[in-house]
Amino acid sequence: MVRPLKSRQIPNLQEAIKAVAWKQISETGAASLSLRSIARELNISAPAIYNYFADRDALVTSLMVDAFAVYGQYHNEVASGYPGPERLVERMFALARAFRDWALDFPQRYELLFGNPIPGYRFPEHEFHAALHQSNCALLQLIGELHSVGMLQVPDSMLAMLPPPDRMQDLPAGQNPVELLTDAVAVLIWSRLHGLVSLELAGMFAGRQGSAQALYEVELELIVRQFVNSNRMGGSDVQPSIR
Amino acid sequence: MVRPLKSRQIPNLQEAIKAVAWKQISETGAASLSLRSIARELNISAPAIYNYFADRDALVTSLMVDAFAVYGQYHNEVASGYPGPERLVERMFALARAFRDWALDFPQRYELLFGNPIPGYRFPEHEFHAALHQSNCALLQLIGELHSVGMLQVPDSMLAMLPPPDRMQDLPAGQNPVELLTDAVAVLIWSRLHGLVSLELAGMFAGRQGSAQALYEVELELIVRQFVNSNRMGGSDVQPSIR
DNA sequence: CATATGCAATTTACAGCGTAAATTTTAAAA
């Protein structure tokens, strides 16, 4: 019969908890995130947090959902700086550089999203798909636009991913061949960016002074040369055959 | 005046500790490695381990040094199955597939070496260089051989990584331009393999059933096409200019 | 207004962790 009750000290304690969690993640890394230290910083007892999050994993999940959204939105904003089909290559470079910049600016968040910094934690599967799609949305959109203006160059060897023509209808529901290939291109590009960035964050390029950025720029150039038809002629070498 | 003393129950307790550690890492992941649980399994008190390892990090470092060696040796063995300059492309495919196979067979070890599964731990810098080189030795060797038989195709855009011709002598000690470029090619290839494998291990391809392997094969094909001159003619488009 | 209701917070407690300190055991050297 009684419902609402506001905490005396801190209004919106749920958000306050997350804010402190982010602060601590930024400072000391997601691995050292601790309910007790959050509570300490809020002058709160540790179990009080359980009124707002079922357990530590639930808090982490909430943080990650937010982070995926922010991350995706950032990419979308960067992409929106290069609208229209005339600046697709520019947008590709900008997105890829934004990818690395974000990772270097917020290494702990990058690790949280794409590494496994928290022992025993796994992002719940049902929320995973949406969150991941959100984070890669700008790149997928870009690849889609490249394709629709005929600038996407799908390497021949990728055609092996398609089912043989006689059973093209076996594709997963809602998937057409074009989507399957554009998705695959996006994932390949994403994994190349992630490969370099994650090795850099892991300190694997330590010693090779300043070469991480140079390597990244080279890789960007190679990626664009590989998948983009700059002359913007009659489309990639594959679309005609799969339309 | 007294030195040696053998433990009563277990001879070579140092190795026994590492063996149990590996067992636990394989079973429950490096993150849940615990000195106490190791001690429990050996019917030993936890602080006893401190007679053999300065602290938990020292144990982890020892494990990683071993793992880097085993990993590198495995790659070398795979590579030695395709000797000579006639089978370099074959060797490239075999090495890359072995890379993914090892990661899928021993995901916890792969994470230990190339992820950051243990909170607060960092591999000591002075041992890092040697261990890393050991692990990438086979690939570096392969790229070197490709170059020496004129099959290495260094993309034009990579030349930007070299210092301008008039100050070529500013290169780090013991580094010549060819080494710098072959190293860079090896790192680029490594990061592309690692990008796909680490995303796959992180569960980022969950849902897309079976496509991880297909993607990997596509990427392999693209890598070889990008860096290897199959016709084995008069060398890459760059060596002549930097010899 | 007084009382009952139920959420929010606290305290207490337990099991786990790494590891520092003090202590005991033990095997070999003198």
Added chain:
DNA sequence: TTTTAAAATTTACGCTGTAAATTGCATATG
């Protein structure tokens, strides 16, 4: 046999997540 030092144990401290019981308090009802 005594001495000595290495190897092991016990104890203890502070940290973690979290379950359980308890208290405080704001609201809705009698």
